[in-house]
Amino acid sequence: MTALLEMRGISKAYGSVQANAGIDLTVTAGSIIGLLGENGSGKSTLMKILFGMVRPDQGAIIFKDAELAPGSPRESLRAGIGMIHQHFTLVNAMTVADNVMLALGDAGFWLDRNGVAERITQLSRSYGLGIDPDTVVENLPLGARQRVEIVKALMRGADLLVLDEPTSILSPPEIEGLIGVMRKLKADGRAIIFITHKLGEVLSVCDEVVVLRDGKVSGRTPVAGATRQGLAHMMVGRTLAEPPQRASRAPGPERLVARNLSARDSAGLARLQDASFSLRGGEVLALAGIDGNGQQELCDTLAGLFPALAGTILLDGTDVTGWSSKARLTAGLAYIPADRSDTSLVQSMSVADNLALRDVAEEPFSRFGWLDAAGARTLVEQRTRQFGVRMAGSDAAIGTLSGGNQQKVVLAREIGREPGVLIAFQPTWGLDPGATRFVVDTILALRDRGGAVLYISSELDEVLSVGDRIGVICEGRIAGITDRADVDIVRLGLLMAGAHSQAAAA
């Protein structure tokens, strides 16, 4: 069977990072290809290139036996490539039919609502999509909205559909529904590229799996005969340098305990499900996980910024589940959020102001409601020196500092207060190697002084090198916590890819 799509030798670099390095990918009509990989493996870049949103440095794309002009979403659309993005381009206030009409570029002046509605109903019936063209998108659950995006792509004549992490926002029954739709599309002769990090889904619906790692294809196999272990190994298997030996420490007292934490987001989807762990003084508990598996909700719930639906949080033995974030901060719980641009720091304010951000009502930053610039200055100078912040003066807007120095300010604030417990969420994101090392060393030093650290990152290497105990967060659950000496990388990979939740289904 001739290939519908052939991507040959695709390479793309962003600065010094090689996002894609000589990738070959072949897709035949009437098949479903799974594209598997961790964060940063190069999946999104490859698909953006396919869809014309990004131009490759090298390589060619042959689609339906014709070379596809790179860098033009219009061309890719016209050729018949349909992309279902993670973030929908739907107008919530309008009906399904209206949304589809919007997407059909060149209809005439007058709208043919009935005609379009009928075609939608037909498509919906053929593929079991269950879409009523007259429903307002706002009233549709997320799974149904995704199917509207699929309808849009089909009505534009897509022969190849790319689904980018489609199940991350779906509930289990909706996932089943989507798999059913995919099978029908395949039976109809279309091709699907299914991007995911979940092994169970790959094994149940794909014909072939391509695994990406560090921008290269690390493995390619038909699904028949593939095993979870094999796939996990392709995803994460690496020759790691021996993790640096560490003086084993006697664990301290229990500082932070989470029991059966559950939380839902505004759309009602469960983000945390019975998450539990126990964190002791003098240790780093590092959790690995693909983005979007509940890490943000876990951190925010622990810090008091997001309400927990159920469960308890104990800080040094006290139940703080209902406490405000301020109260928890005072009790010794510090938090480094992942987002430097708009959460842990205010870019337009000065370094000094950012250091005062969470404690402005206390000494030495203020007295009796009046800001104490002199008192603050002493502390600011001390901290910025202690943490090596390079800046043009503490009154400079923090936006003028480099990413590494900005993060040092965050450290100066959160670690400078000598917290009993620190939650660090992606603290090295976007930092160069030197700054990364500094951040990690500083956090480890806190641990050496007896602090308890919960370290969450999507970089598996980092988790492995930082954690005294290592676990995985996946689909809002925490699993697989083991001492660093006993860690089995492949098992970690399995857990990250949702193996434990698919255990029943498999």
Add this chain to the structure above:
Amino acid sequence: MTVAAIMPRSPWRGGLAWRVIQSVVWSLVITGILILMAGKNPLVAYQHIVLGAFGSWDRVIVGLNKAAPYMLAGVGVALCFRGNVANMGSEGQIAMGGLAASIVALIGAGALGGLVLPAAIVAGILGGAAWAAIAAAINLWRGVHEVLVTLMMNFIAWLIVAEFLHGPLGEMDAGFPQTPMFDNAAWLPKLVARTDLHIGIVLAVLAAIAAHGVLWHTVIGFRWRLAGASDRASHYAGVSRARSVLGLMITSGVLSGIAGSIEVLGVHYRLIEGFSLGFGFNAIAIALLATLKPLWVIPAALFFAFLETGALSMQRQIGIPSSLVLVIQGLSLIFVLCAVGRGGRKV
């Protein structure tokens, strides 16, 4: 080909103050062209404006008196906009402040004796603050956009004042809707004896300085700035948006209430219909021209006020319509907005 692609690149250069000055200069230039098209000499016109504004001590005093309520209300609006609260209601807050002050001035004259003046001012403060608080409550509790609430309440306030003027407070057989003149005890004291200059300008400048102090040197001001800069960081820092909104609106209401009070207690010595007309919108324009810095509101308010007095005089002297000043104000504002762009509300 998008619209953005065919428009000229931004001509603004330099620091913020420079850009504001450029905006004003451009507005004067374009207005000058309009004057030319009208067949008059712009330089002569501007000369008359300057003379009219500064030509004599009396003229200067009129300008200072006019600047006082502008400055007060402008400071309040500037604080609100900084905190990301789009308060368009100073017009109504000034009206309610003036009404409350008038009621106390009329009714309390005998009973309170010498205390009637401070009581009237306090009443004005409460009137403005309450009006603003109601708007904030509707916004916070029912989620109605603060612009809509405050705009609607402006109209309602004006009508309430009119109702009082044509009803219980009004002076019989005056040709004009107004209250009887206030008792001397309720008059705002003069800054300089035997002139018209009342202490309003001092209050206004003090308010601007105080606002600057609060904004930059207090914990509350820090929280207001934070609320205006980033919602997410505010949440992370434990700052409640509702409290910030309420605090800002009430503060602005207080300042507008004082503005309304000094108009009725210091300029007219009575409540007259339409006394607050246009003040509120001018205050917004002034706050934006000052790029939301309380201290810069001082020169911005003076600029507006003297422009107006000068233009009135120019109209009398050489017949060029004083509405020219609205053109200058409108153009300055638009140009400053363009120069500041997206940062307009959070400078």
Add this chain to the structure above:
Amino acid sequence: MDAALTIDFLSATVRIATPILLAAMGGILIERAGTFAVGLEGMMLSGAFFGVVGAYLSGSIVMGLLAACFGGMLFGAIVAVATTRFDTEHMVTGLAANLLALGFTSFALRTIVGRGQAPVIHIPLLQPLPIPFLADIPVIGTLLFRQPPLTYLAFVAVAAIAVFLRRTRGGLLLTASGENPLAVFAAGTDPIRTRFVALLGGGVLAGLAGAVLSLQQIGTFTDGMTGGRGYMALAAVIVGRWLPLGTLAGCLMFGATEALQLRVQAFNLPVSSYVIQMVPYLAALLVLAGIGRTARLPSAIGQPFRHD
């Protein structure tokens, strides 16, 4: 209440509502596309002014109407350039435009006609155009079919905009631009250009609304003659939930309360006229508070759109 009074009251309602209605239709276009229509007042005033001056200088009412369209569109363009090219904040830009319109029209009027004094231009009013046959129906005929041309235009505009929004591709794009500009962009159109065009079109309608005042009802231009009707139109749009029919209802309500206020003596109502004048604003507030957080503003209104 006798019949003649009722007809007179209803007639006045329609007359008062007409300019607000036309402006509100323009407001629907502008707001649905994603810009706050605070500048309606200035567009209306400009239209009123240009209408009078155009008719006066050319001697032709038709030229006056075209000039009114231009006048409204001019201020629509000012707001459009500022908000799309310079990313200014919508509401204060609208306020600034209103301020500018107030000053400019007042100044230009005196320059063109007077010698610095308040000039008086008299333009013969647009006369009622009875529609043959329909105008002879008792009651309704007098009320609906003996109206001056711009009033017919206003009601036609309601229908035209309703059809435009619901049944044409342009209307779909316009609505989408104000709800989710990204979706419009993904569909291949520039949402910012759509907003720009909507501002121009809305400006034309608002300009004609001004002409209703100056060319159809009063016959001259006086400073600030729109007197806040532009803001009322904005309130009507919001009360009407950005829908043509709902907005029509809102405008009629405003018209009715003002007509009522003017006739309160005749109806022997014990309520003060000022309180009655408050009713539309209080009603607007109540409706908005009632709708509360679910008020369906176009989702992306006031937000700039940048794609790279």
